Structures are given as C-alpha cells and as structure tokens.
Amino acid sequence: MALDSPAKAPNSRRTILDAAAACFARQGFAQTSIDDIARAIGATKGKIYHHFRSKGELLSAVRKSSILLTSAQVEPVFLANQAPRARFHSMAMAHVRAMIEQLPYHRVVIENLRKGDIGPSTPHERALMQEIRTLQRGYEDLFRTVITQGMQNGAFHSQPVSVALHSVLMLLNAPVFWYHPRQGETAADRVAIARQIADMALAALTPRAEPKDPLP
Amino acid sequence: MALDSPAKAPNSRRTILDAAAACFARQGFAQTSIDDIARAIGATKGKIYHHFRSKGELLSAVRKSSILLTSAQVEPVFLANQAPRARFHSMAMAHVRAMIEQLPYHRVVIENLRKGDIGPSTPHERALMQEIRTLQRGYEDLFRTVITQGMQNGAFHSQPVSVALHSVLMLLNAPVFWYHPRQGETAADRVAIARQIADMALAALTPRAEPKDPLP
Amino acid sequence: MALDSPAKAPNSRRTILDAAAACFARQGFAQTSIDDIARAIGATKGKIYHHFRSKGELLSAVRKSSILLTSAQVEPVFLANQAPRARFHSMAMAHVRAMIEQLPYHRVVIENLRKGDIGPSTPHERALMQEIRTLQRGYEDLFRTVITQGMQNGAFHSQPVSVALHSVLMLLNAPVFWYHPRQGETAADRVAIARQIADMALAALTPRAEPKDPLP
Amino acid sequence: MALDSPAKAPNSRRTILDAAAACFARQGFAQTSIDDIARAIGATKGKIYHHFRSKGELLSAVRKSSILLTSAQVEPVFLANQAPRARFHSMAMAHVRAMIEQLPYHRVVIENLRKGDIGPSTPHERALMQEIRTLQRGYEDLFRTVITQGMQNGAFHSQPVSVALHSVLMLLNAPVFWYHPRQGETAADRVAIARQIADMALAALTPRAEPKDPLP
DNA sequence: TATGAATGAGTTTTCATTCAT
DNA sequence: CATGAATGAAAACTCATTCAT
Incomplete structure (x- = not known):
C-alpha cells in the first residue's frame, strides 16, 4: 500500500519549471537568479542543478x-x-x-x-x-x-x-x-x-x- | 545663415546613445555591458558615466x-x-x-x-x-x-x-x-x-x- | 563530556569576522577592501559574501x-x-x-x-x-x-x-x-x-x- | 579704487575649507566626494583643485x-x-x-x-x-x-x-x-x-x- | 537527491585626478 | 580662475556553477 501520494517523483521538474516561468515572467530572465527560483519553491540551488544542467x-x-x-x-x-x-x-x-x-x-x-x-x-x-x-x-x-x-x-x-x-x-x-x-x-x-x-x-x-x- | 542647430552641440550624448541602442538591439540589454558600449565608440566607461548616471x-x-x-x-x-x-x-x-x-x-x-x-x-x-x-x-x-x-x-x-x-x-x-x-x-x-x-x-x-x- | 560548544560550529563566520576586525582596525573601514579581508584569510571575496551580505x-x-x-x-x-x-x-x-x-x-x-x-x-x-x-x-x-x-x-x-x-x-x-x-x-x-x-x-x-x- | 568687496581674494580657500569640514563631519571623509564639496558651495571640482592639490x-x-x-x-x-x-x-x-x-x-x-x-x-x-x-x-x-x-x-x-x-x-x-x-x-x-x-x-x-x- | 560552502569571472559603479579651453 | 569632459584604477557586489558530504 502506498504510503502517501500516488505519483510521487516527476513533480520536481514541473514544480521547478513553473517557478522558473513565473520568475522569468515577473522579473525577466536576466534579472532572475537561480537562487530566486530556488527560494520560490523553498529549496536550494542544488536541487535545481539536479534537474537542469x-x-x-x-x-x-x-x-x-x-x-x-x-x-x-x-x-x-x-x-x-x-x-x-x-x-x-x-x-x-x-x-x-x-x-x-x-x-x-x-x-x-x-x-x-x-x-x-x-x-x-x-x-x-x-x-x-x-x-x-x-x-x-x-x-x-x-x-x-x-x-x-x-x-x-x-x-x-x-x-x-x-x-x-x-x-x-x-x-x-x-x-x-x-x-x-x-x-x-x-x-x-x-x-x-x-x-x-x-x-x-x-x-x-x-x-x-x-x-x-x-x-x- | 545657420538654420537651427545649436552649432556646438556636443554630440557625445547622441554618439553614446546610438552605440547603446545598437548594442542593446544586437545583444539585448542584460547581455550588454557598459564596456561593450564604450568599446563600440572607442572610449572608456568613464565617458559614458559622465553623460549617463x-x-x-x-x-x-x-x-x-x-x-x-x-x-x-x-x-x-x-x-x-x-x-x-x-x-x-x-x-x-x-x-x-x-x-x-x-x-x-x-x-x-x-x-x-x-x-x-x-x-x-x-x-x-x-x-x-x-x-x-x-x-x-x-x-x-x-x-x-x-x-x-x-x-x-x-x-x-x-x-x-x-x-x-x-x-x-x-x-x-x-x-x-x-x-x-x-x-x-x-x-x-x-x-x-x-x-x-x-x-x-x-x-x-x-x-x-x-x-x-x-x-x- | 563536551562542556558547551556546538561542536560542528562552522567557525567560518568567526574567522572572517576576526580578520575583518583586524583589517578595519589597522587601516580603517573605508580603506579596507573586501579583497583585503579575503586575502587575510586566504580565501576569495565570494566566501565572504556567502557569509555576509x-x-x-x-x-x-x-x-x-x-x-x-x-x-x-x-x-x-x-x-x-x-x-x-x-x-x-x-x-x-x-x-x-x-x-x-x-x-x-x-x-x-x-x-x-x-x-x-x-x-x-x-x-x-x-x-x-x-x-x-x-x-x-x-x-x-x-x-x-x-x-x-x-x-x-x-x-x-x-x-x-x-x-x-x-x-x-x-x-x-x-x-x-x-x-x-x-x-x-x-x-x-x-x-x-x-x-x-x-x-x-x-x-x-x-x-x-x-x-x-x-x-x- | 576697489570695485566692490574689500578683501576679495582669500575667501575662496576658507569657503572651500568650511564646506569640506561640514561635509567630512556630516558624512565622513571617505564618504565625501570632491563633487559633494563642490556642490555644497555651488561650484565645480575644478575650483577646488585650484586651491587644494x-x-x-x-x-x-x-x-x-x-x-x-x-x-x-x-x-x-x-x-x-x-x-x-x-x-x-x-x-x-x-x-x-x-x-x-x-x-x-x-x-x-x-x-x-x-x-x-x-x-x-x-x-x-x-x-x-x-x-x-x-x-x-x-x-x-x-x-x-x-x-x-x-x-x-x-x-x-x-x-x-x-x-x-x-x-x-x-x-x-x-x-x-x-x-x-x-x-x-x-x-x-x-x-x-x-x-x-x-x-x-x-x-x-x-x-x-x-x-x-x-x-x- | 539535496544541501551548503566555496569559487571565479564578470559587471556596474564610483571618484580622484588631469587637461584643454 | 573656472569649467566640463574624459580617464583609469579600484571597489563592491552578483551569480552561475562546482563539489564534498
């Protein structure tokens, strides 16, 4: 029996992507730092670099x-x-x-x-x-x-x-x-x-x- | 007889502006450094900052x-x-x-x-x-x-x-x-x-x- | 039995602070560059900016x-x-x-x-x-x-x-x-x-x- | 016969000095630019450099x-x-x-x-x-x-x-x-x-x- | 996977100073 | 005397990226 959520994994990429889109849209690409995106999802830069090069x-x-x-x-x-x-x-x-x-x-x-x-x-x-x-x-x-x-x-x-x-x-x-x-x-x-x-x-x-x- | 122009108009500002427009247009605002613009007109950063804050x-x-x-x-x-x-x-x-x-x-x-x-x-x-x-x-x-x-x-x-x-x-x-x-x-x-x-x-x-x- | 200290306390902050105090005291605040402080502890500016904004x-x-x-x-x-x-x-x-x-x-x-x-x-x-x-x-x-x-x-x-x-x-x-x-x-x-x-x-x-x- | 003021010249130095003292006192030496002082007396940098090296x-x-x-x-x-x-x-x-x-x-x-x-x-x-x-x-x-x-x-x-x-x-x-x-x-x-x-x-x-x- | 530390290269900005006019 | 333009060197900060854990 599954412990909690059904499809657990693939969320991360999409979560990051949504946050990135929101940040880029709000502040512009150049004005957005990886840290901004990380902060937006309550994580650290490292997480993002795990999913995107x-x-x-x-x-x-x-x-x-x-x-x-x-x-x-x-x-x-x-x-x-x-x-x-x-x-x-x-x-x-x-x-x-x-x-x-x-x-x-x-x-x-x-x-x-x-x-x-x-x-x-x-x-x-x-x-x-x-x-x-x-x-x-x-x-x-x-x-x-x-x-x-x-x-x-x-x-x-x-x-x-x-x-x-x-x-x-x-x-x-x-x-x-x-x-x-x-x-x-x-x-x-x-x-x-x-x-x-x-x-x-x-x-x-x-x-x-x-x-x-x-x-x- | 002079038509209109202020004669001694220091076109420094306009020169810089043209260069800036060209650079911004070519590479984008964020991708353009002040040095790029200075280089484009054969001057130094300082000159630009003298005319634009x-x-x-x-x-x-x-x-x-x-x-x-x-x-x-x-x-x-x-x-x-x-x-x-x-x-x-x-x-x-x-x-x-x-x-x-x-x-x-x-x-x-x-x-x-x-x-x-x-x-x-x-x-x-x-x-x-x-x-x-x-x-x-x-x-x-x-x-x-x-x-x-x-x-x-x-x-x-x-x-x-x-x-x-x-x-x-x-x-x-x-x-x-x-x-x-x-x-x-x-x-x-x-x-x-x-x-x-x-x-x-x-x-x-x-x-x-x-x-x-x-x-x- | 450990007396008190948090053991793993990353003393990076304290190291930097000591160096900063020493530099500021010796040369004055304005005369001290972040690079001076970094050099004093054999590190880079980046390290300092990682710990102090x-x-x-x-x-x-x-x-x-x-x-x-x-x-x-x-x-x-x-x-x-x-x-x-x-x-x-x-x-x-x-x-x-x-x-x-x-x-x-x-x-x-x-x-x-x-x-x-x-x-x-x-x-x-x-x-x-x-x-x-x-x-x-x-x-x-x-x-x-x-x-x-x-x-x-x-x-x-x-x-x-x-x-x-x-x-x-x-x-x-x-x-x-x-x-x-x-x-x-x-x-x-x-x-x-x-x-x-x-x-x-x-x-x-x-x-x-x-x-x-x-x-x- | 003198045209206007009695002792005309030596004012400049003292005027500048007073302004400098005021600026240095208010903002600190390092935080004061020559331009600040010049602005304070309604003049330009050049004037100051005429009187002080x-x-x-x-x-x-x-x-x-x-x-x-x-x-x-x-x-x-x-x-x-x-x-x-x-x-x-x-x-x-x-x-x-x-x-x-x-x-x-x-x-x-x-x-x-x-x-x-x-x-x-x-x-x-x-x-x-x-x-x-x-x-x-x-x-x-x-x-x-x-x-x-x-x-x-x-x-x-x-x-x-x-x-x-x-x-x-x-x-x-x-x-x-x-x-x-x-x-x-x-x-x-x-x-x-x-x-x-x-x-x-x-x-x-x-x-x-x-x-x-x-x-x- | 994820974190936190650290790096290094780049960028904007500041400013004392010089100089031609 | 005074101005305004220009320079050059330094300095603060930023940030993408790497890495040990």
Whole structure:
C-alpha cells in the first residue's frame, strides 16, 4: 500500500519549471537568479542543478513547454476539417486562449524571442536550441499552411506570406504584453477577449473590397 | 545663415546613445555591458558615466528617443486633416517606416516593454520612467483618438477600444522582431512592407460584412 | 563530556569576522577592501559574501561582537552586589580591560561610532543598525544606572547624567586610540593601566570638597 | 579704487575649507566626494583643485585649522599666570568650548585621528602630515606641561603622565561625538556644558583622599 | 537527491585626478 | 580662475556553477 501520494517523483521538474516561468515572467530572465527560483519553491540551488544542467537549459525548457502547450491546444483544431477562414479563426482563438491561460510561460517566450540567436556555447545547449527552433518552425507552419491555402483559395487576400504570417502571429501574441487577469474574471470573459482578437486577425487577412476613401 | 542647430552641440550624448541602442538591439540589454558600449565608440566607461548616471538611464534615454523619433514621423500625419480610415492608414505606415528605419532604437524598446515596471530604485530613475510613461501614453493616444473616432463614425468596427488598440499597435510593431535590411533593398521595398502591414492593420479594424463561413 | 560548544560550529563566520576586525582596525573601514579581508584569510571575496551580505553587514557584525564581548565582561560585575563607587570602579576596570584585550573589535567600533546614522539603505541593514543601537543603549544603561544611583546616594557628584555618562565612557574608551601592546607586557601591566583609568573615571564622578584655588 | 568687496581674494580657500569640514563631519571623509564639496558651495571640482592639490590636502588643511583654532583659544589661557589647578581648568573649558563652537572641524579631526599613519604617498603630503603632527604634539604639550607641573606640585595625583594626558584629552574631546546644538540654546548653556566637563577633567586628576569603600 | 560552502569571472559603479579651453 | 569632459584604477557586489558530504 502506498504510503502517501500516488505519483510521487516527476513533480520536481514541473514544480521547478513553473517557478522558473513565473520568475522569468515577473522579473525577466536576466534579472532572475537561480537562487530566486530556488527560494520560490523553498529549496536550494542544488536541487535545481539536479534537474537542469544550467540556467539556459531552464529557459529552453520553458520555451519548449510553451510551444508544446500551445500546440496541444491549436493542433487538434488545425487537424479538424474546416474551411480556411473558420479553420484560421479557431486556431487563432485557441492560440490566444493558450496565451492568457498559461501567461507566464508564453510571456517568457515572447520576451526572449531573439535570445539564443547568439549565445549558447555548449553542444548540449545548441542541440536544445535547435530542437526548439524546429518545434517553433513546425508550429508556425500550421498557420503558414492555413494562410497559404486561404490565399490560393481566395478566402484570404493575396500577399507575401511571411510578412502576413509574422504580423498576424504578433497580433495574436499581443495579450502577453498587456493582459493580466482581473478580479472576478470568468472564463467567458477570456473567451470574449480571444474572440475579439481572433476576429481582428481574421479581418487582417480578409480580401479588401475597394478603398472607399482613397488611400495615398 | 545657420538654420537651427545649436552649432556646438556636443554630440557625445547622441554618439553614446546610438552605440547603446545598437548594442542593446544586437545583444539585448542584460547581455550588454557598459564596456561593450564604450568599446563600440572607442572610449572608456568613464565617458559614458559622465553623460549617463547609470545603465538604466541609458535604457531610459533610448526609450525616450524611440518615442520621440516615432512621434516626429507620426504626429504630423495625425494632424493632417483626413477621414479616419485614411488617417489611420497614413499613421500606420509612418509608424512602420519609423520602426524599420531606426530599427535599433525601437527594437530595444519593444524587447524591454515591461522593464522598469519594477526595479528603478532612485527617485531620479523613477522620474525618468514616469516621463517615459507619459510620452508613451500620449503617443498611444494619437491612435486611440483615431480609432475611437472611426468607431463612432462607422468607419471602424465597434469593439472594446483598448484591446483593439494594443493588438493593432503590436501588429505594427511586429517588424521589430523579424525585419532585417536585405542586400540591395530600396526605399520602395521598405514602403511596400509598410503598406502591406498598414493594410492589414486597417483591415483588422474594418467592419465585417457577414461571416460567409459560419464561425463557431 | 563536551562542556558547551556546538561542536560542528562552522567557525567560518568567526574567522572572517576576526580578520575583518583586524583589517578595519589597522587601516580603517573605508580603506579596507573586501579583497583585503579575503586575502587575510586566504580565501576569495565570494566566501565572504556567502557569509555576509555586504561590507556594511560585516561592520555591523563587528560592532555587535564588540558590544557583546564587552557586556560579557562587564555585566557580571554589574550584577554583583556592591556599593555604587566600588561597583562603578569594577565595571570601569572590566570595560577598559575589554578594550585593550580585544583591541581590534573595539577600535573599529569607536572609530566608526557615528557611521550608519545615515546610510544603510536596505531594510535588512536598517534592522541590524536598530538591533545594535538597542544593545548599545542597554550596555550604556548599566553605567547610567550605577551613576544615577550613586548621585542619589551621595557617592557621586550630582550633575546632568547624560553629559557625565558620555564623558566618562569616552574616557574609558580612550585606550582604543593610543594603546598598543608593548614588547614583554604582562597581564599585570594591563591591569595597572585599567586601574589607573578606572581610578580617573571614578575621581571624575567624585564629589568635590571645595575649590582650593578659586576657579573662574 | 576697489570695485566692490574689500578683501576679495582669500575667501575662496576658507569657503572651500568650511564646506569640506561640514561635509567630512556630516558624512565622513571617505564618504565625501570632491563633487559633494563642490556642490555644497555651488561650484565645480575644478575650483577646488585650484586651491587644494588633493583630497588628502583638504583633510590636512581641516586638521591644521582645527588645531590652530583650538590653540588660539587655549594658548592665551595657558600663558596666563595661574596655579596648576586653575590653569588646567581654564584650558579645559577653552578646549571644550572650541570643540562645540567649531564642531565640524574638530569632529573631522577626532574621527580621523589615526588617518594618515599610513597612506600619504607624495612628499608634499608627507610634509603636511609632519607639520600637523608637530602642531598636534605642541598643543598636547600645553596640557602635558600643566599636568606634569601639577603632579610635582601636589595639586594633581601622581601617576603615569601619558596615560593621564590621553585619557583626559579624550574626555575633553568627547562632546564631538554627542554634542549637537539644541533649538534655542544660548552661549550660557554651552558654557555650562564646558564647565561640567572641565570639572570632571579636573576631578579626574585630583588626588584621592582615601577609598571610603574599599576598592578590590 | 539535496544541501551548503566555496569559487571565479564578470559587471556596474564610483571618484580622484588631469587637461584643454 | 573656472569649467566640463574624459580617464583609469579600484571597489563592491552578483551569480552561475562546482563539489564534498
């Protein structure tokens, strides 16, 4: 008979990771010391170094988690069989909801987007970075696919895909910079925000009729 | 006859600031040491500390410059007498062009958006932060004004202004994350990018006819 | 059977403190770098910062030690049941002996008496200062008590207590400025010095018969 | 005919010196920067370096001033023809009054008594130190003379002169550590303090009848 | 696993001092 | 005389990381 808790072990990594994400999100990566994280979980540095080889690996792990968490919510929607506009809209909503529901993880990622372009010295860290870049690329490709399809299809305005993709993704990421849960906020409130942003993203890709006021 | 400049303006400050913006943009604020900046202009740390009291003040100065530079390009457009859609579109283009034309300054700002929310301990630094917040608020209000007007006017889709504003601004800021001048790029190329993004931003605010494929 | 000591007491702290007291006493607080202290014990700055948060805390710890060491020698004498003059005299001797027997600690304190009146910025350092002030106050009160009693009693000349107290204490502290152990000095020599000073202190408080040469 | 003020020039040095004394007294020598002093008189570093070669020279000048100011008040009293007890008492009062009437200068000196034992590297500074030591020695000799005389004379208790001298001088210097002018304090108040301390100093040197309570 | 001690390299900051104007 | 810019050397502190236990 088990003495106490059911699945005892694997908690540590996740506990540390949550604390790291929270600290990085609150104070920024550089402003967070390993001791800060340790203190946040009532442990010592040593414990963290048992589970992660370096501070950089901690950041990598948070980034990876962020992508996996988002993918987990967006990919099923991507796979559902929908027309481009509906498909994009559902993906956008799922993405925004992921952003605001696991805010710390995603904030860390967005605020360190270009980190690691230079830096990681050890082969191990370079490998991690590479893996993350691959995951990131794969995730973006979900949106790239839908957008490309929609453009071919006529559902979306035809334009350079890369610019459109990055612009729209940043629009969907924006809540990371300003969102913060209000007192007494409900799930419905969050859905409303997600819908508003997804609507805008969709509109941004929509074919324009004709410029009623002539634009210069 | 001299046009305007104070002639003997010691451009030391500006030289340092440019170097700081470049370094911060390339390596990130935390990864840049004061020595890096000094080395970049062939001077010593001491020179920098003679003109700026601290690394944080350097960041503040870059932020302030960024806002002023952008304002200088966008405000005249704001003041021109145009209908909401045209007005917003011109402002958006001006904003994007500012982003990519003084990339380092703006990249620093966007990548450190939430820096200084906590931290600045000295009264002097707090005052600087306050001033920057005021400038920032003022700048955002240009867009807030146009958007609000457009909504009342029917030119824009009616929706919560704050979310719309922040979303659209982040869309306009997005180039900061991915843009980098290509070999042989012309001014026209940059205008094209700015136009594409401004078009999307305008579309994001545009009233939607009717959802042809029903959205969930 | 072990008498008392906590056996495994990591005397790192005490080692560092002794070295700090010695350096501060020799060169002065401001003229001593943390590296000086580290070098004195064959360690690195890091070790010191592992045990003490700042140079100021090091000074505070020395001050505290000084007061505790002195108290440990003077308080038992205070508690013994003696008439005011004898009591004061024994306390004075104990005080002077403490001064010259742990010279470095006390020299540091006396030479930095007013340090920290302004300065300590962190709450932690302010708390330390407060604690020290309390200890200091408590220690002075031993003498204040005896002096007050003696004045009421007629054993001492009646006069403003505060001025008398501070004057006499500084007289007892004076060796800190000039004493330095001579070649071949014995414990008896030190007792002689202590007795001479204690005698003077006692005389300073003694009721004056009549001014034989009229004082202006 | 002079344009404006009578003796125009020599003010600068004294102005600077006063400011230096005030700053050193308030914050301590090491905690005071040349800029602090410059700011205190609304000038710049350069001005100070025109009048004093170094920070150390500034300290030396303050020390010298302190001794000269005190001498100026005590020496005339010393030269007056009085019996040892009266002579000592008058000198002591003059000394204490000097202490509290030019507090900053004397505080600086007492708090830096052992400064310069090591340190001054330039020949010029060493010469200054030597001069100060000579002045200091000369000043102390006034008291040494009176005390020695009194001991031979029977007016004072016979005891090792050096210890007695240093002890009594520190007693007379003590106000430097605690005195601070009260609201509405009069000259008479200051005289009262001086008299109380001088009385104690005199008593400290007075021959003791017999220990009524036997001292251990 | 986890802890606490220790390290060492780096970073920000301070400041006395010099110098051209 | 006085200023403002610039320097260079030192100093306090930080912190990721290692290691013995």
